Amino acid sequence: MSATITDDIVKTVLDTIEENKKYETDEEKSHLIKCEANQFFKDQVYDVAADLYSIAIELHPTAMLYGNRAQAYLKKELYGAALEDADNAISMDPSYVKGFYRRATANMALGRFRKALADYQAVFKVVPNDIDAKSKFEECQKIVRRQNFLLAISTDHDKKTVAETLDINAIAIEDSYEGPHLEEKITREFMMDLIQKFKDQKKLHKKYAFKMLLDFYNYVKELPTMVEITVAAGKKFTICGDIHGQFYDLCNIFEINGFPSETNPYLFNGDFVDRGSFSVETIFTMMGFKL
Template sequence: MASASECEPKTPLVSAEDKEEAEKLKERANQLFKDQHYEEAVNVYSECINKDPNNAVYFANRSISYLRTECFGYALSDASSAIKCNKSYVKGYYRRAAAYMSLGKFKLALKDFEYVSKLLPNNDSAKSKYIECNKIVKQMDFARAIAGDKQKSIADTLNLDAMTIEDKYDGPVLENEKVTLEFIKDLMETYKNQKKLHRKYAYKILLDIKSYFETQPSLVHVTIPDKNKFTVCGDIHGQFYDLMNIFELNGLPSPTNPYLFNGDFVDRGSFSVECIFTLFSFKLLLPDHFFMSRGNHESSTMNQMYGFEGEVKAKYTEQMADLFTEVYNWLPLAHCLNSKVLVMHGGLFSEDNITLKDIAAIDRNKQPPAEGIMCELLWSDPQPENGRAPSKRGVGCQFGPDVTERFLKLNNLQYVIRSHEVKSKGYEVAHNGKCITVFSAPKYCDTMDNQGAFITMNGADMIPNFTSYDAVEHPDVRPMAYANALLRLMC
C-alpha cells in the first residue's frame, strides 16, 4: 500500500492533460472504494496525487480509504494535506476529525467540527456533528473527574447475592458457582440462538476472571510438551459465529488441545459480548491450557468508539462496561512459548535492547499509554524495509526485518507471532520467516474480502502450520451496530 504524503504548498503547475488523467484515475479509485477494495483504492488515489498534487479531493478520498484500513496516522496526514490544498474544503476537516476520533483525540476532532460549523453556520449536519462530539468530550472529562474520587473498583461494590435468578430463565447455569464444560457448551448454544447469559452469572465470570488475571505476570511463559499441539488465534473482533467455526475446525479447547487468543476479542463485530464470555469461560475452566493476550481494542477508548461499550450497555448495564475495563487492565501483554516464540498483539519496539525481562516488568494495570513498550506491544506493525518508521496508525511504530532479527538474537528466540492486521489469507510470513501475522476474523466487518486463519505447532519443533478458512453466516446484525454513532457517520 502506498504511504501517505503531504501536499506541498508550492507545487509546479499541473498540465491540463495531467488533470484529465487524474480525474480518470479518480473514477477508477472511487469504484474500487465502493467495491470495498480499499488498499487498491489507496494505490490509485496515490496515482491521482502524483498527477495532480494540488487537488484536495484526492487527499480526502485517500484519507477515508486509509481510515477503512485502520491506517489512522496516514489518514490524518492526508486529511491535513487536503486542508493545506484548500483551507475551505469542508470534507478535509471532516476526514481529519474522523482520524482524530479513531485515535481517541476527541478534543482535536472537536476543533475541526467547530471550524466547520462556523464555515457552514446554517448546515444542520455540521451543527449536529459538533454537538455530538462536544458531548463526548464533556462525558470523558466528567468520567475522568469522578474517576479521581472513586475509592473502590466496580468489582468491590458488586453484591451478587442481591441478584435474583428469575423463574423464567432457562439459560446456562454455573455449577456450584464454577464454570464447567457443560456450562460452556450450553452457553455457546444459547449464544447461537441469540439468547443471553443471566447477568448474575455474567458478573460472576467477570469477578472470577479478574481475580485470576490479577495473579498473572505481564509476560506469561507457556510450556508445550514435545508431542502436543498448540493453537494460536489472532483477532476475533466480535465475530462469534466465526469463533464457533474455529472450534468446529480445530476442536474445542481442552488439556490436550490448548489455545492462545492474541487480543482484539471485541469491537467492530456486533457479537463481542458472546465472544468474550465464551473465551473467559474457557480461561476459567482451563487456566493452564487456554491463554489470552491483551490487544489494542481491550481499552476504554477503543471500546467507546468501536462498539463494545455500547453493546455491553445494550445487553447488560453501564456498570458492567466499567467492570470490563477493570478486567482488561489485568490481561497479560505477551506469551513466550517454550522459550522460543514470543506472541504479542502488535509488535516490536522503537528502541533496541528490549528484553523479555523488560516486558515482564511492565506495570500493566492501566489504560494503554500513548508511547513506550506497553503501547508498542499492542500497536506496532512490521514493515518490509529495514529500520523503523512512524506508525501508519499514528500509534506505536513500524519495524523492519533487521529490528526483528536483533530482538530475536538478543532474547534467544526463533520468531515472533503477532496479529493486529487484516491479511488476505488470514496470515502472513514476513521478515525472512521471523515475523508471522495471524488474523482470525474472516470477511472482517463484512466489508473486507479476507480469510481468517489460525496457527498450529507442536512442542518438539515449534514449526508453524497455517489453516485458512472463510467466513460463515451470521444473524442479520451488521458490524459496528453498537459503535459510536458519530464515528459511523464520519467513516
C-alpha cells in the first residue's frame, strides 16, 4: 500500500472520530483510535494500523499501545522499530508479558538468539501452558545450544583475519600501472579519476583496492547496528533502490542528481553487486564516496 493511500485512510478514520466526538479526554480519544487500529491490524492492513497506533501513543502512551505497534512493525519486518517499541512497553509496565514476547520475536529475527531466549524464558515462566510460547522458547533454546556447541568445538580461537595479516605496504605498484593513485585519504579528485577509469574499463590496482577494503571494514565495524539520520529543514536526502551491479546506471544517477557529498547525501538500499557485470566497479565507487 502506498504512503498516500495510507495517509488518506488514516485521515478518514481520524475525521470520523472527530465528527462523532464520543470522547472527552485524550485518553478516551486514544482508546478509540486504538480500537480502529486493532481492526486494521486484524484486516492485515499493517501500515494503517501502525500509523494509528502512533497517533494513539502521542495522545496517551501505554505499554499495550507500544506492544501493539511493535506487533505491526514485526508484520512489516521492521525489526529494529519493533525492538524499540517492545523496550518502551516493558519500561512502562514490566509485568506486560506481550512486551517480552514482542522483544524476543524481534531479537530472534535480528539473530540475537541469546537475548531472545532470555525473553522467551520469561514469557514461558508466566504462561507455561501457552503452546506458541513454549514452541518459540524451545526453538530458540535449540539454536543457542547449537551455537554453544559449535563454539566449544571450534579450534580457530586464535586465528587471525585477513585484515590483521595483510601488509599493504609490501605490495608493489608496477611501472605499467595507469590508474589513479591513492594517498593516505580518498579525495574527490581520486574518485573522479577512478570513475573515469572504470568507465574506460580499466582497473584499480590491488594495493589500493585492499586499502579501500580495509579502511571501509574499519569504518563500518565501529558503526551501531542502526544509524539514525536527521535531514535538516530545506535539505534533501536521496534514497535509491537496488543497483544490482549496474555501474553505468549508478554513474547516470550521480550525473543527474549530483555526486555524493556532505551536502548531497544518498541512501542506497541493498543488492549493490549481484546480477550486473560491473559489480566490483559499483561497490568500490560506493565505498570510495562513503570513505
